[in-house]
Amino acid sequence: MNDLIPMLGGSLGNPFELIDMPIDDWVTWFVDWLVDTFRDFFRTWVSPPVKTVMEGVQWLLTSTPPLAVLAGLFVLAWRAASWKVGVFAVVAFAFIGFMGVWDELMTTLSLVITSVLFCLVIGVPIGILCSRRDMTYTLVRPILDIMQTTPPFVYLVPAVMLFSIGNVPGLIATIIFAMPPTIRLTNLGIRQVPGQYTEAATAFGSTPRQILWKVQVPLAMPTIMAGLNQTIMLALSMVVIAAIIGAGGLGLLVFQGLNRLDIGQAFVGGLGIVLLAMVLDRITQGLGEKAPGSRASSDD
Amino acid sequence: MIRAEGVTKVFGPNPESVKPLLEQGKSKDEIQAETGHVVGVNNASFEVGAGEVFCIMGLSGSGKSTLIRCINRLIEPTFGKIILDDPEHGELDIATMDGPTLRRVRSQHLSMVFQHFALFPHKTVLSNVVYGLEVQGRDKAEREELGKKYLEMVGLGGWENHYPDELSGGMQQRVGLARAVATEANILLMDEPFSALDPLIKVQMQDELMRIQQELGRTILFITHDLDEAMRIGDHIAIMDAGKIVQVGNPEEILVNPKTEYVAKFVEHADPTGVITAETVALPFTDRYFNQIREEGGNQVWTRTGYTDVEFHVDTNGHLAAMRCEGNDVALHELEEKVTETGGAPERHTDAAVHCTTDTILKRVLRGRAYSELPVVVQDTEGRLKGVIDEPELIHGILEKQGYAQDD
Ligand SMILES: Nc1ncnc2c1ncn2[C@@H]1O[C@H](COP(=O)(O)OP(=O)(O)O)[C@@H](O)[C@H]1O
Ligand SMILES: [Mg+2]
Numbered sequence: 001m002n003d004l005i006p007m008l009g010g011s012l013g014n015p016f017e018l019i020d021m022p023i024d025d026w027v028t029w030f031v032d033w034l035v036d037t038f039r040d041f042f043r044t045w046v047s048p049p050v051k052t053v054m055e056g057v058q059w060l061l062t063s064t065p066p067l068a069v070l071a072g073l074f075v076l077a078w079r080a081a082s083w084k085v086g087v088f089a090v091v092a093f094a095f096i097g098f099m100g101v102w103d104e105l106m107t108t109l110s111l112v113i114t115s116v117l118f119c120l121v122i123g124v125p126i127g128i129l130c131s132r133r134d135m136t137y138t139l140v141r142p143i144l145d146i147m148q149t150t151p152p153f154v155y156l157v158p159a160v161m162l163f164s165i166g167n168v169p170g171l172i173a174t175i176i177f178a179m180p181p182t183i184r185l186t187n188l189g190i191r192q193v194p195g196q197y198t199e200a201a202t203a204f205g206s207t208p209r210q211i212l213w214k215v216q217v218p219l220a221m222p223t224i225m226a227g228l229n230q231t232i233m234l235a236l237s238m239v240v241i242a243a244i245i246g247a248g249g250l251g252l253l254v255f256q257g258l259n260r261l262d263i264g265q266a267f268v269g270g271l272g273i274v275l276l277a278m279v280l281d282r283i284t285q286g287l288g289e290k291a292p293g294s295r296a297s298s299d300d
Numbered sequence: 301m302i303r304a305e306g307v308t309k310v311f312g313p314n315p316e317s318v319k320p321l322l323e324q325g326k327s328k329d330e331i332q333a334e335t336g337h338v339v340g341v342n343n344a345s346f347e348v349g350a351g352e353v354f355c356i357m358g359l360s361g362s363g364k365s366t367l368i369r370c371i372n373r374l375i376e377p378t379f380g381k382i383i384l385d386d387p388e389h390g391e392l393d394i395a396t397m398d399g400p401t402l403r404r405v406r407s408q409h410l411s412m413v414f415q416h417f418a419l420f421p422h423k424t425v426l427s428n429v430v431y432g433l434e435v436q437g438r439d440k441a442e443r444e445e446l447g448k449k450y451l452e453m454v455g456l457g458g459w460e461n462h463y464p465d466e467l468s469g470g471m472q473q474r475v476g477l478a479r480a481v482a483t484e485a486n487i488l489l490m491d492e493p494f495s496a497l498d499p500l501i502k503v504q505m506q507d508e509l510m511r512i513q514q515e516l517g518r519t520i521l522f523i524t525h526d527l528d529e530a531m532r533i534g535d536h537i538a539i540m541d542a543g544k545i546v547q548v549g550n551p552e553e554i555l556v557n558p559k560t561e562y563v564a565k566f567v568e569h570a571d572p573t574g575v576i577t578a579e580t581v582a583l584p585f586t587d588r589y590f591n592q593i594r595e596e597g598g599n600q601v602w603t604r605t606g607y608t609d610v611e612f613h614v615d616t617n618g619h620l621a622a623m624r625c626e627g628n629d630v631a632l633h634e635l636e637e638k639v640t641e642t643g644g645a646p647e648r649h650t651d652a653a654v655h656c657t658t659d660t661i662l663k664r665v666l667r668g669r670a671y672s673e674l675p676v677v678v679q680d681t682e683g684r685l686k687g688v689i690d691e692p693e694l695i696h697g698i699l700e701k702q703g704y705a706q707d708d
Pocket of ligand 2: 364
């Protein structure tokens, strides 16, 4: 009894001395284990598709003459949104070109297109699965929260350990960081489809699959497009961070500019990113508004 | 064609548990108070014959939508059978069939029209109309041909490529109707299809439906909360109150002989002139109300008790051979010859009268009565004199929905 008093006295005000949780050691151990066990798996199965798509997109964009890229951009923006957006997109891209960083723009655009493609290919099906059963979404939701709230810097290190330096770890980090809105809004969009439409489809003898593809997904399209828009914006916000681990493009200009205190270069890179963001934002917003499913809102 | 046997739907966590209470005959309110379960439909049975329009009528909340959704199992019935007479497979119980069979039945035998149209907003009018055909797996050319045919039928030829939000409510429901008939399902389920429309449009759509029905002869289950609508289009009417079907009958039976106070309340406000027939209101030609005053040329001469100035000369076959008013011969015309759709100006003849058949509706009789001052003569299909309709009968028919004579 007497022995206890000094012991308690010492830790009474500060209980944290009693127990020492070595979380940092555990994480180090876990990451080491992860890297040791899965490095080969990731390098043979995850790297190549990401790398191939990235190189394909980049090859396409850089081997096409800039004027042809501008023409294609105009047509795309005009079809997706309006001719005004088309003009704006061409002016913005030309401006970046005249700043002398066209190649960097194309690299960044390739990074964004590649990561967003993967976000869609993985995120939309997961979003659809989440919308089918409450249970699935209950399980997926905390993972999405972690993906979105973890600062990207935290997984840069494991990403580099798994994939080494270069475009690939940057892309993987971008995909992880930018995917949650696609999943969330696909799930939300499908759940928000008014019951009367699925009821009507059911009454005509549709299978669940027919209801999904003929009614729910088209009507959810404006919401899914909003998710795509957010995903693109998040992917762009990763461009500078990805440059830290070896991705090129406009992000690299900013990162190097800051390192060398070359404010001019950093500004050029930054301005390029902002203009690219505005162009992509207008185009995807137009896509959402023009989706046939957007007629649902004016109907009720 | 389709038959419901004891269909019951209980909403709540443990629907089966209220079975004993239902069997004890407890009401919806009692069961809700005791167990918290909501009885949507309580032991509903009825049968709809092929080519018939069967109306289900009741106040809002009486369980109409729940019942019609049990028929195609958009809502799973808790108890009961729904027997479909499938020409290929014989009698099938919809309530217990498996998923694929249910989908086949929905796609080929049952189609539905919704109160708020439920047109797919992202599809054009034509793709809406062919939706059911698409589900049936018909090829594109056939779909479009059928789709256009049925759009034409509902009067929307040329609107194929518009979107539903570009159409008025009435037009949207025409599309809904076309979508339902296009699957060539023999049973049409219609849940208050015209309730969301303006009164004028509503009447137009009722006419339209009856015209299409004449052409197609489908079996229709039609829900409404409007008795006049039910009377206009229904061959039979079932009245629902708190989940139960309280009376089934043809419009006139319901109007003339309401079984419960609830039905009587509805009937009180209904317009009887389109439903009640001459047979119901006519003063029957019997010696209770008529006196034979003499014989003349082989015919018996009768007068109505208390009205000696009009004579009815009846031959040995029971046909009206002649009619006289104050000693002058009266010309007899067929009612339908003298009555136009709108009635025209009253002519008030005293030297002419009209005759009609027993199934003529009161509205036509009233128009006939405006042509002449004299009573309308009611005959059966063989031409035998069955009775007459004069002012007291008309007034009684409209106000009391029955014959003057039945009172005493
Ligand atoms: N999903 C449901 N859950 C609980 N109660 C319901 C549900 N759907 C309908 N009800 C109840 O069932 C009864 C009948 O409703 P409904 O069939 O919609 O009536 P109606 O179509 O005649 O207006 C009402 O008391 C309603 O509150
Ligand atoms: Mg209803």
